[in-house]
Amino acid sequence: MKVQIKDKMNKAxxxxxxxxxxxxxxxxxYDTEGVVSRINGxxxxxRKMDFPVIFxxxxxxxxxxxxxxxxGWELLDALxxxxxDILIDKYANDVFYNSKLQSSLEERNVDELIITGCATDFCVESTIQSGLTKDFDITVISDGHTTGERPNLTSKQVIAHYNWVWQNMIPTKGKIDVMSFNEMKEMLKL
Structure with a gap:
């Protein structure tokens, strides 16, 4: 059995x-155009760095x-x-649940997830929690996820609240960071 040694973090x-x-x-x-623009960026x-983009x-x-x-199933036209790119179907809030995500990540030796999308307080949150229990390093793009208005909070408040929660979580084996699109862009250019 051949053991593969990783020499760098593989991001997706x-x-x-x-x-x-x-x-x-x-x-x-909230801020659909801005979120789509940052996801496209x-x-x-x-893609330029040969890291997988998974929709x-x-x-x-x-x-x-x-x-x-x-x-309703189709991706937004502006994306x-x-x-x-890799397309994966999901069947619950948690992207990992009964999907091909875990095997797809393993095939590519991915150990760090950069997370964007919709909805902050449902599928994004569930996926982050699940990814942490699977020992992935996670970076949430603070201005790369969105949601709608909720009964007791505006969408902007929901997004700010979850960014705070993720910044203050105690992860398992991996780590969790929250950074803006511009911060991630600068980090990737290094």
Whole structure:
């Protein structure tokens, strides 16, 4: 049995649920254009560095929402995708649950996840918690995730709250950082 030794961190960019069905007039999201622009910028940098860009799409087949290959399931038109990107279906808030994400990451020797997407307080949060229990290093892009208005908090307050929570978490074996798009961009250019 051959043991593989890692000589550097292998990063993957996760783009969670940036689908048409999550961005409707009934479900407006905070700073959609800005979040999409920052995701596109990160995606471009990751591709140049040969790190995987993974688009996660909720598959609600049979539920009447996010039906695979229907309008609500499709990625937002403004997202820039490439044939080399990886598309993974998910079936619960936690992207790891019953999906091919874990095996896809293992195949590529990924040990650090850069997380973006929608919705901050549901699928983004669940995936971060799950990734930490699987000992991934995690970096959340503070201005790269979005959500909608909630009964007791504005979307901006929800985003600020979760950025604070993640900055103050005690991780398992891995680590968790929260940084802005510009901070990540500068770090990747080094």
């Amino acid at each position: 960019l996760l783009v969670i649920d940036m689908q048409k069905g999550s961005f409707t007039e009934v479900t407006p999201r 990160l995606s471009s940098l990751f 996660i799409q909720h598959d609600g087949t049979g539920s009447g929402e996010f039906e695979k290959h229907k309008w 820039e995708t490439k044939p080399t």
